[in-house]
Amino acid sequence: MNPRVGVGVFILNNKGQFVLGQRKGSHGAGTWALPGGHLEFGESFETCAAREVLEETGLEVRDIHFLTATNDIMKDEEKHYVTVFVGCTVVGDDAQPKLLEPHKCEQWKWVTWEEIGSYDRGVAEGEASNGRLFMPLVNLFKQRPGFNPTESY
Numbered sequence: 030m031n032p033r034v035g036v037g038v039f040i041l042n043n044k045g046q047f048v049l050g051q052r053k054g055s056h057g058a059g060t061w062a063l064p065g066g067h068l069e070f071g072e073s074f075e076t077c078a079a080r081e082v083l084e085e086t087g088l089e090v091r092d093i094h095f096l097t098a099t100n101d102i103m104k105d106e107e108k109h110y111v112t113v114f115v116g117c118t119v120v121g122d123d124a125q126p127k128l129l130e131p132h133k134c135e136q137w138k139w140v141t142w143e144e145i146g147s148y149d150r151g152v153a154e155g156e157a158s159n160g161r162l163f164m165p166l167v168n169l170f171k172q173r174p175g176f177n178p179t180e181s182y
Contacts, residue, residue, distance in 0.1 A: 032109040034068040035101075037165055038078045039116040039178040040090055046139035047178070048086060048119075048126050052163060053135050056106040061148055062163035064088075064126075064137075068113070078115045086126035086137055090117040096181055099168040112165035116181050142179050146170070 040048045040063075049061050066081040068074070075093040082090050093115055101110040126137035148160050150167040169176060 030107065030109065032111050035065060035110045035112045035165065036068055036074055036077045036081065037063040037065040037112050037114045038082050038090070038093075039063060039096065039114065040082060040086075040088060041116065041118050041179070041182055042124070042139060043122055044139070045179060046141055047145070048088070048137055049140045049145065050085070050126075050137045051135040051160070052133070054132050056103060056108060057163045060161045060163040061145075062166060063114075065112075074113050074115055078117065082117075085130050085134065087129055088124055088126055089120040091120055093117040094181070096178055097169070097173050097176060099165050099172050101165045101168050103164055110165065112168075114165075114169065114178070116178050118182070142177060 048064055050064060052058055052060050052062050064082045064085045065078065068077045074095060078093050079090055082088050096114045096116045098114065099112045101112050128134060128137060148162045150162050150170050
């Protein structure tokens with residue numbers, strides 16, 4: 030089985046927050062992830078990001094740009110992804126994500142980068158956690174120490 034390419038989108042609002050959603054009905058169910066999805070044949074990272082964000086959240090975004098990538102091997106699910114992370118800003122000062130694919134996502138919410146860092150990514154037992162992160166975000170912390178998407182705006 031060949032690796033697939035996924036795109037994860039850091040959508041920044043004017044309060045310095047990003048959209049995070051709780052996955053359901055797929056690999057990583059119950060974990061928290063960014064909006065995004067599979068790169069389609071002939072599609073750019075930027076086009077994929079705008080399409081997936083609109084399909085999943087109804088949000089329009091601008092200034093889409095490449096941030097980094099991770100190598101994500103999900104042994105239990107027998108899946109291998111290269112996840113391309115892009116950053117962008119949301120159009121509209123008070124734009125709120127809508128739950129447009131309720132079979133794929135339980136909820137969307139705005140969180141800070143610091144809050145994402147407090148989610149469970151293999152933290153020591155007894156440490157505070159807001160929930161489990163989806164593997165590409167876990168790997169972002171492991172494979173790109175010091176990465177901070179807010180520094181790219």
